[in-house]
Amino acid sequence: EAEVAQSPRYKITEKSQAVAFWCDPISGHATLYWYRQILGQGPELLVQFQDESVVDDSQLPKDRFSAERLKGVDSTLKIQPAELGDSAMYLCASAGALNTEAFFGQGTRLTVV
Amino acid sequence: QKEVEQDPGPLSVPEGAIVSLNCTYSNSAFQYFMWYRQYSRKGPELLMYTYSSGNKEDGRFTAQVDKSSKYISLFIRDSQPSDSATYLCAMSPTDSWGKLQFGAGTQVVVTP
Numbered sequence: 001e002a003e004v005a006q007s008p009r010y011k012i013t014e015k016s017q018a019v020a021f022w023c024d025p026i027s028g029h030a031t032l033y034w035y036r037q038i039l040g041q042g043p044e045l046l047v048q049f050q051d052e053s054v055v056d057d058s059q060l061p062k063d064r065f066s067a068e069r070l071k072g073v074d075s076t077l078k079i080q081p082a083e084l085g086d087s088a089m090y091l092c093a094s095a096g097a098l099n100t101e102a103f104f105g106q107g108t109r110l111t112v113v
Numbered sequence: 114q115k116e117v118e119q120d121p122g123p124l125s126v127p128e129g130a131i132v133s134l135n136c137t138y139s140n141s142a143f144q145y146f147m148w149y150r151q152y153s154r155k156g157p158e159l160l161m162y163t164y165s166s167g168n169k170e171d172g173r174f175t176a177q178v179d180k181s182s183k184y185i186s187l188f189i190r191d192s193q194p195s196d197s198a199t200y201l202c203a204m205s206p207t208d209s210w211g212k213l214q215f216g217a218g219t220q221v222v223v224t225p
Binding site: 004031033040041042043044045048056091093094095098099100101102103104105106107109 | 157
């Protein structure tokens with residue numbers, strides 16, 4: 001069964017360090033989303049890609065966060081420098097089209113110490 | 114105030130009972146309404162979606178949307194211990210089903 005792959009599953013980093021997360025969407029899915037889910041809260045959209053283009057990054061803290069999807073397939077989300085408040089689950093989701101179900105990966109749980 | 118409000122629970126019910134979950138929202142532009150289930154340390158998975166107002170049934174699950182009251186509900190009949198999870202409501206003002214505003218999630222525990 002096709003699924004969204006994310007790595008690493010868990011990451012512990014010290015504050016002020018750089019950290020990166022990787023997402024491989026379901027094959028053929030043009031739309032890709034990155035969400036952040038703080039413990040006890042619902043996911044919040046950070047950025048949306050359509051193929052290799054950013055469609056919406058209005059909620060991405062651009063002073064420290066960056067996201068790319070260079071070839072329109074897999075994607076990387078980076079945080080530099082990491083802050084204590086960045087501790088959360090980072091979820092990637094992909095969809096075959098805008099008006100179809102978005103499938104979520106298992107997420108990367110980040111702990112900043 | 115958040116656009117989507119959802120009681121975080123936990124909600125504990127005995128096996129076989131009906132689970133009733135709900136969310137309220139403030140943005141009248143929301144058109145697509147969804148319910149996701151999230152098991153511990155997993156990503157959310159879509160359970161049901163509804164466009165605009167009305168009811169939708171799928172097996173043991175029923176979703177209701179009342180746009181006039183800005184209120185949506187999910188009912189789970191004949192609940193099972195395997196239904197124990199966090200249930201998230203989510204909404205979108207557009208037909209971009211992945212661009213969602215989520216509630217905080219309600220933790221449900223079904224006891225045998």
